Structures are given as structure tokens and as C-alpha cells.
Amino acid sequence: MKILVLTWEFPPRLVGGIARHVAELYPELVKLGHEIHLLTVEFGQAPLYELVEGIHIHRVPVGYGNDFFHWVVNLNQSMGMHGGKLMMEEGPFDLIHAHDWLVGDAAIALKHTFKVPLIATIHATEFGRYNGIYNNDSTYISGKEKLLAYNAWRIIVCSQYMRREVERVLESPWDKIDVIYNGIRPEKKPRWQDFDAWNFRRRYAEDREKIVYYVGRMSYEKGVSVLLNAAPKVIWEMGGNAKFVIIGGGNTNHLQQQAWNLGIWDKCYFTGFMSDDELNKFQTVANCAVFPSLYEPFGIVALESFAARVPVVVSDTGGLPEVVQHTKTGVVSSTNNSESLAWGILEVLKNPAYAQWLIDNAYQDLERRFSWPKLAQQTQAVYDRVVEERSHVHWE
The missing domain is CATH 3.40.50.2000 (Glycogen Phosphorylase B;)
Structure with missing residues (x-):
């Protein structure tokens, strides 16, 4: 044909x-x-x-x-x-x-x-x-x-x-x-042992800090402001040992101002654009991926995190609940609800064995459905x- x-x-x-x-x-x-x-x-x-x-x-x-x-x-x-x-x-x-x-x-x-x-x-x-x-x-x-x-x-x-x-x-x-x-093509993602992971990680967070990240466009419908509103509770519950990394190009001035107003400026890192090679390594060293969209037809970024073996927290909008099966391949929170989002992130950060179980299920789901x-x-x-x-x- x-x-x-x-x-x-x-x-x-x-x-x-x-x-x-x-x-x-x-x-x-x-x-x-x-x-x-x-x-x-x-x-x-x-x-x-x-x-x-x-x-x-x-x-x-x-x-x-x-x-x-x-x-x-x-x-x-x-x-x-x-x-x-x-x-x-x-x-x-x-x-x-x-x-x-x-x-x-x-x-x-x-x-x-x-x-x-x-x-x-x-x-x-x-x-x-x-x-x-x-x-x-x-x-x-x-x-x-x-x-x-x-x-x-x-x-x-x-x-x-x-x-x-x-x-x-x-x-x-x-x-x-x-x-x-x-x-997605999961085979392209590096593993921890493939590069100097600890030194790479230290560019973004201290060793004791858990890395929570968002990657994508900075448009309103991606819900980054909801993630920032959830961050203070997560930081408090983790005893200050959490770092929020916001990855993506575009204007982030309003989001940086929000982080300052919330008093979490020192716990946020706005990286700007990140190359694919850098992002693949970054995902390998991160502890939790969050996609708090207000509108999302599918959510291919969730698959990227599945492939990188990062536990995923998403909102229950659009196609995301079809991609991420709640409590099986990730955590699904209520859309535009920072309290629910903070709960989901803490479920992952506070329960390493549970997070690993989600990772294993999600990786298997890539071959099964994606x-x-x-x-x-x-x-x-x-x-x-x-x-x-x-x-x-x-x-x-």
C-alpha cells in the first residue's frame, strides 16, 4: 500500500x-x-x-x-x-x-x-x-x-x-x-548504571531530596499551577526533603512568581528546555512524575515515564485515566485539586515498595497496550x- x-x-x-x-x-x-x-x-x-x-x-x-x-x-x-x-x-x-x-x-x-x-x-x-x-x-x-x-x-x-x-x-x-x-519505544531509556547518575542528579537536587518533576508545555491546560499549589504540603510532609523540577520551554514568569509567593522558591527548579538526551537521564534519577493536566487527550508523557521506570501521578481528565490505571500502574488524582494531587505524590514518595510495584506494572503495560x-x-x-x-x- x-x-x-x-x-x-x-x-x-x-x-x-x-x-x-x-x-x-x-x-x-x-x-x-x-x-x-x-x-x-x-x-x-x-x-x-x-x-x-x-x-x-x-x-x-x-x-x-x-x-x-x-x-x-x-x-x-x-x-x-x-x-x-x-x-x-x-x-x-x-x-x-x-x-x-x-x-x-x-x-x-x-x-x-x-x-x-x-x-x-x-x-x-x-x-x-x-x-x-x-x-x-x-x-x-x-x-x-x-x-x-x-x-x-x-x-x-x-x-x-x-x-x-x-x-x-x-x-x-x-x-x-x-x-x-x-x-512509545521504551528501549531508548538509559538505566541508572549506564551513566554517572549520582553526579548528574546533584545538578538538580541534594542527595536527601526526592525529585518530583513535570515535563511539558507551560500552557494553562497543563495544570502546572495546580502542582505548585500542591508542593507546600508535600514539602512539609517530607520534612523539607522534596525538590520540584519544572521542565519545558516557554514563559514561566507567572509560575516562578507563584512559587515565590508560596514560599517554596528554594524547593523549585525551572530548567527551561531540556534536550532528549538530558531528559532521558533526568527521568532515570527522578522519584515521581506528575502530570496535573486540566485537559489531556491522551498523555504520552505518562508513557515516557512508564518507560523511564518513574512512578506516575496524573489527574483524572481526558485520556489520562485510560493510560494510567489507578493504584495499578500509577496514581490518579482529582483534576484541578491540589489537595488530591499532594495526596497522590505523597503516596508514591512515602511508600517506596508501592512505588516500585507501580513501576513494574506500568513497564509491563507498555508491551501489553502501548x-x-x-x-x-x-x-x-x-x-x-x-x-x-x-x-x-x-x-x-
């Missing part, structure tokens, strides 16, 4: 979770015998064409935009032109697979021009991110999401929660939506279904 993939993110361009998703899914589909051509955005010194783990990567230049939406228009124009050229020269293609609304216009145009069925993976919705649609920008984005969902032969989402959300918010039929979880080879087979089943259905359709 020959598939054209459109995504605005692909390494080394990393914005959110889409880049990791597409970079780890499609090599497995290549192993299953499919030919994948992936269209993405030009970035830095990355070549305009290269073969990455069997995937044909095509990076297209995108003209400067007056604002974000103008840039997205330019993105779709470039992807549409390059995609059309590919489909004429390398075709015929069996499927088009688009990841999120930003590439929707190009994907829809290619679908109609070449009469090739379109599959859309919806990673998140504008409505979900802001718990509603409140301004013109959000109205525009939500409209584009609905248009992509409408034009898709089938829709893939990452959790049962997202299936309900896409049905409700994007007005998509329930039986048009397939749930396929995100996955293995990319298995998820690629589920994706292939969707592809097979669409191609088979397409064969019975006369497309005017």
Missing part, C-alpha cells in the same frame, strides 16, 4: 506530541510492507528530502505569514502543490493520512483532485483545549477541524475520551471513529478497511 502522510510536525521540528507520534508509528508501517511518503515543513538544516527509517520525508518551504493563520494558508499551499506533484509522479497512492487541522486544506484538496480516500488523526480539539469556543480565532480553528473530520473517510483518535469529544464537538458519527492509542508494532497493526486494519470500501465506490 502507498500512503501520503501530511503533518506539520516531524523531527527535528518538535512542537507537541504529533512529531513523536508520526516518527514512531510510520517506521512500523514500513516494516509491514507499506510505502510511506511524509510531507512536512522545512526546518533548519534538515534536508528537503531524506529517507528516515524507511519513510520518504519531503520537507516543503513555507512562505512568511503576516500572522499564524496566514502562515497556515501558506503551509497548505506548499503541501498541496508538492503533494500533487508527488501523487502524479510517484502514484498512484492508496490513501492520504492527515494529522490535525493545520494540514487539512491540503489533504482535502488532494483527496478530491486525485479521488483518494482521506484518513484523519485528530490529536486534540480547540474546544477541548479551552473548554469551549470563546473567540473568532477558536471559531475558525474549530471550523477547520470539523471540515477535516467531515471529509475523512475514517477518523483515528488516541483515546475513548477523544472519541466522545470528536463525536460531540466535531459532529462526527460514532461508527466513523477508531480508537488507537499512542505508543507497543508501536501492535498499534501499527491496528492502523493497518483501518487502512485495509478503507481501501476495501473504496474499491466498491464509483467516485464521480
